Amino acid sequence: MSTFVPAHPETVFTYGAPGLKFGVGARFELGHDLAQSGARRVLVVTDPGVAATGAPAELAESLAAAGVEAVVFDRSRVEPTDGSLIEAIDFGRAEGPFDAIVAIGGGSSIDTAKAVNLLTTNEGELMDYVNAPVGLGRAPAQALLPLIAIPTTTGTGSESTTICVLDVVSQHVKTGISHARLRPTMAIVDPQLTLTQPASVTAASGLDILCHALESYTARPYTSYEHKQPGERVPYCGANPIADMWSEKALSLMATSFRSAVQHGDDLEARTQMAMAATFAGLGFGNAGVHIPHANAYPIAGRVRDFRPDGYGPDGGPADHAMVPHGMAVSLSAPAAFRFTFDASPDRHVRAAELLAPTAQRPDDVSEFLPTVLAQVMRDVGIPSGLAEVGFGDGDITDLAEGAMKQQRLLATAPREVTEDDVATILRQSIELW
Incomplete structure (x- = not known):
C-alpha cells in the first residue's frame, strides 16, 4: 500500500464556516x-x-x-x-x-x-x-x-x-x-422545511450526509501533505481535529434519526436531528474534503442513461429526466471504497462503523465492518442494490473509471494513492452490493 510521507510535513490546517442560524x-x-x-x-x-x-x-x-x-x-x-x-x-x-x-x-x-x-x-x-x-x-x-x-x-x-x-x-x-x-x-x-421531502429524496440525501462524514473522517490527515505557503492552500486540507469532531457527531446523529426520517417523514424530531447531522457533516467535509466515493459519483451521475428515480419529479413522482441523484451516486461505490481504504486507518474505519451502528457485532474480518454496516443502512432506506440497478454493467467500468480519475481534486484527499485499476476494481465490486 502506498502511503504519503512528505519531506516537509504540513503543520497548519484551515477551517472555514458560514454564519449559522438553526431551528424551527x-x-x-x-x-x-x-x-x-x-x-x-x-x-x-x-x-x-x-x-x-x-x-x-x-x-x-x-x-x-x-x-x-x-x-x-x-x-x-x-x-x-x-x-x-x-x-x-x-x-x-x-x-x-x-x-x-x-x-x-x-x-x-x-x-x-x-x-x-x-x-x-x-x-x-x-x-x-x-x-x-x-x-x-x-x-x-x-x-x-x-x-x-x-x-x-x-x-x-x-x-x-x-x-x-x-x-x-x-x-x-x-x-x-x-x-x-x-x-x-x-x-x-429550518428543519420544518424538510417535512415535505419525499422518502426517496430523504434516503438519497441522507446517504450524502453519511458519505460526507465518512470520507472526511477517513481522508488523509493534513499532516501527510507537503507544507504549503498561505496562497497555495486549498479548502480541502485533509482530516483534522475540528473536522473529525463534526464528522463523528454527524454519524452518531444519523444512527438514531436516518431510518425514522425516511420511514416517518412527519417526525419533526428525526428531521431536526437529520438536519443537524447534515449541517455538522458539511462543516466537517467542507474543510477536510471527500475522496473516492465522491470521485466515482461524478461519472456515475454524468453518464446515466435511463434511470429516473421516484420522488424527484415536480409532483413527487419519477424524475422528468434521467438522473442518478448525487447522494445515491456517491453511496453506490462507498462500501467497496471503504474496503479499499481500510488499511490506511483501520481504527478510524472501525470507529466510524461503531458510531453508525452502535449495537452491531464486529465481524472477524474488521475490514468488512464499515462496508457491511453501510450496505445495511442502504438496504434499510431503499437505495438501489448496486450500479446494475441504475443501468451500468461490466462494459461500463472502464469508462466510469476514466471519468473518476478526472476528479484529482477529490482523489488527492484519499488516504491511499489511487490508480485507475484501483477505481475499476472498486466499481466492479459495486455492480451488485447485495
Missing part, C-alpha cells in the same frame, strides 16, 4: 437579518419542485414585509448542468444588480445560486471557473455578494461548503467549481 421557524428571521445588513433588493434562487410547496413565495412575502424586494428565479435544475447554470446566470445579469442572493432549496438550488453569485460579480464565462482539467480553474478576482443558503433537503451540505457541482453535458462529466469565496455567508437551517 428560523427562515422567518431572514427579512430582519437582510434589513439589518442594508440589503434592499435580493435574488431568490429555487427550483420548480420547491416553488410548488409555496415556501419561496412565503419567504418573498416575509422579505417584502421587512422592506426587502425579492426577485425570484425558480428554474434551477435538479442536478445542475452547465446549460442550466448559464440560464440562471443570464437571468441574474439581466435582472441585477442585487445586494444579496438567497438560495432556498436542495443542493442544486444552492449550487446554482453560487454560480450566479460568481458570474454576476466576476468577468468571464462559466467554464473559465470550472475545475481543471474540465475547465480553466480560474479563481474569482472580485468579491462576491452575500449569499444566504436555506436548505430544504438534508444532505448536500452545500450551505456550508465552497463547492458548486455541475454536469458538463458535452463532456459527459460531473465536476465542480471550488473556491473559498463561494462559501455562503450564512446558512439558515
Whole structure:
C-alpha cells in the first residue's frame, strides 16, 4: 500500500464556516437579518419542485414585509448542468444588480445560486471557473455578494461548503467549481422545511450526509501533505481535529434519526436531528474534503442513461429526466471504497462503523465492518442494490473509471494513492452490493 510521507510535513490546517442560524421557524428571521445588513433588493434562487410547496413565495412575502424586494428565479435544475447554470446566470445579469442572493432549496438550488453569485460579480464565462482539467480553474478576482443558503433537503451540505457541482453535458462529466469565496455567508437551517421531502429524496440525501462524514473522517490527515505557503492552500486540507469532531457527531446523529426520517417523514424530531447531522457533516467535509466515493459519483451521475428515480419529479413522482441523484451516486461505490481504504486507518474505519451502528457485532474480518454496516443502512432506506440497478454493467467500468480519475481534486484527499485499476476494481465490486 502506498502511503504519503512528505519531506516537509504540513503543520497548519484551515477551517472555514458560514454564519449559522438553526431551528424551527428560523427562515422567518431572514427579512430582519437582510434589513439589518442594508440589503434592499435580493435574488431568490429555487427550483420548480420547491416553488410548488409555496415556501419561496412565503419567504418573498416575509422579505417584502421587512422592506426587502425579492426577485425570484425558480428554474434551477435538479442536478445542475452547465446549460442550466448559464440560464440562471443570464437571468441574474439581466435582472441585477442585487445586494444579496438567497438560495432556498436542495443542493442544486444552492449550487446554482453560487454560480450566479460568481458570474454576476466576476468577468468571464462559466467554464473559465470550472475545475481543471474540465475547465480553466480560474479563481474569482472580485468579491462576491452575500449569499444566504436555506436548505430544504438534508444532505448536500452545500450551505456550508465552497463547492458548486455541475454536469458538463458535452463532456459527459460531473465536476465542480471550488473556491473559498463561494462559501455562503450564512446558512439558515429550518428543519420544518424538510417535512415535505419525499422518502426517496430523504434516503438519497441522507446517504450524502453519511458519505460526507465518512470520507472526511477517513481522508488523509493534513499532516501527510507537503507544507504549503498561505496562497497555495486549498479548502480541502485533509482530516483534522475540528473536522473529525463534526464528522463523528454527524454519524452518531444519523444512527438514531436516518431510518425514522425516511420511514416517518412527519417526525419533526428525526428531521431536526437529520438536519443537524447534515449541517455538522458539511462543516466537517467542507474543510477536510471527500475522496473516492465522491470521485466515482461524478461519472456515475454524468453518464446515466435511463434511470429516473421516484420522488424527484415536480409532483413527487419519477424524475422528468434521467438522473442518478448525487447522494445515491456517491453511496453506490462507498462500501467497496471503504474496503479499499481500510488499511490506511483501520481504527478510524472501525470507529466510524461503531458510531453508525452502535449495537452491531464486529465481524472477524474488521475490514468488512464499515462496508457491511453501510450496505445495511442502504438496504434499510431503499437505495438501489448496486450500479446494475441504475443501468451500468461490466462494459461500463472502464469508462466510469476514466471519468473518476478526472476528479484529482477529490482523489488527492484519499488516504491511499489511487490508480485507475484501483477505481475499476472498486466499481466492479459495486455492480451488485447485495
